[in-house]
Amino acid sequence: MTAGSVTFSSATSRRAPRLAVVWTFLALMQRDARVLRREFLPFLLRTVVQPFLFVFVFAYVLPKIGQGQRGFGEVLVAGLMGSSIILQGIQAVAIPLVQEFSFTREIEDRVMAPLPVWGVAVEKIVFAFLQSLLAAAVVFPLLYLVPLQRPDIRVQPLVLATVLPLGALVSTSLGLWIGSAVNPRQVPLVFSLIVIPVTFLGAVYYPWAALSSIRWLQVLTLVNPLVYMSEGLRAALTPQLGHMHYLAVYGGLLAGVAVFGYFGVRAFIRRVVS
């Protein structure tokens, strides 16, 4: 055994403190990437199955048997991408977090890594953010190829390049909040009471403007972050269908990042520091 002289020097002392914190942050990301690589197939299946079935039934099967509209696939492109991002974003943070907080207590290990506690929370958001973008990339070809009638996609690059990351950030921040603030035993309940309504009423299956005939619902769903994501993606991919005003889209998304991010990080810190 070569262990131990009295003059132990801590490994990180060689690096400047600020740089060392960045290093630690990146090391946490590498650890997460290692785990994701190992569990890539389950990740893909979890991401793909729901949007695939949806687009298959509503944009292929129903039109084929003469029961649906042929153009429905076009409406669904933005909506299903949005819902994949939000589902993946929430799950990618909240599910591991619930586990790490409860029976494994693994979180204590991550929290002892040499960076501020909020840095651990931000790392969770950032890594899940990448997963959530990956989910969008995986889902897109399905949405394009499966419908009976190819959707007419008119990409607005600038809008897409801003709405996608903002939407992913909103989702993962919300995931951090749910994962940190909710008692592990109540997480299934939260999924039923929050996540499912969010995805069903998130302007996924219709443009938000079409709700004008159900005014109260149209107003009520404005608290739903997915509405802004779906409408923003509609503006980015199928602008010919009409969409919410840009100001509303970006305002809604930025507000979502700020609110969920703030409460998420706060709940996380409260959970690990007493």
Place this chain on the structure above:
Amino acid sequence: MADTGTTVMPRAEQREPGSGPAIRTRELVKRYSNGTLAVDRLELEVRQGEIFGLLGPNGAGKTTTVGMLTTRVTPTAGEAWVAGVEVRRHAVQVKRLIGVVTQSNTLDRSLTVQENLYYHGRYFGLNGREAAVEADRILEMVRLKERARAPVDQLSGGMQQRLLIGRALVHRPQVLFLDEPTAGIDPQARLALWEILRELHEGGQTILLTTHYMEEADRLCERVAIMDRGRILALGSPEDLKRSLGAETIMTLQVEPMSERLVAGLSGLPGVLGVERGPRGLDLYADGARGLLPRVVETALAENAELHDLSLAAPTLETVFIKLTGRDLRE
């Protein structure tokens, strides 16, 4: 092993590494939001290279103390320094200087045994090659080389505990904190763990451990602080603490009735230094056991007291604790 015995703590910026106490607290207080006073104006000093034990029953404030020293619990008042760095103001810096093993098994279940060590090294600033080398060193040290590629779930409890300790050492911390390191593991695994801790100690590692096993404190620690209700009641080497009782033998009697006259009679016997009602009966502190037994029996008979049980023991840290608090360590 340098004991500088300084009373004034230099500021972090001025501090030379390797000088001054490894841990120091001043008037450290933790009151939880529910009102519980877990730690009450704690004054503690741990020397470099020392194995120091916090001994006390559950709820004594040991874990809260370790929590404050390891940045996980925010003190209500007071100050604490680890390796000369103030814990509250420089939490990140302190985290770099310490290795921590908490009571829960916090191994990364998504990684293998080797990866647990490797990624820990990466968190603490090692590059890939260095981390792999350190991981190997630790695998050897905690005798888990053959299990390097196993998922951590497949290890026994004792092996997992060894891995937890090994992981806390990957980045060569200045102070190693172990909170109840052998709670809930079998006696054989406990001995193996003690062995590892002794080796570390010989290598100069400063270790602070908490325990409610008096045997662990006695056999492993150079100095022990006996803690109860958030305060330190006594502090010293195990030998000094036991000697502080002034008795060589403790005789515990289960006797009924425990009358005042009986207590007075026993106290008057030659060689008896004191008699106290302890949690297990009447404790007689004596300077030797010679000739004591028949006199005790005679006295009991003379007082018409029925003697159910009688035991003799050399002083232990447990008897010190009982003497100080009137309670058992395990209560």
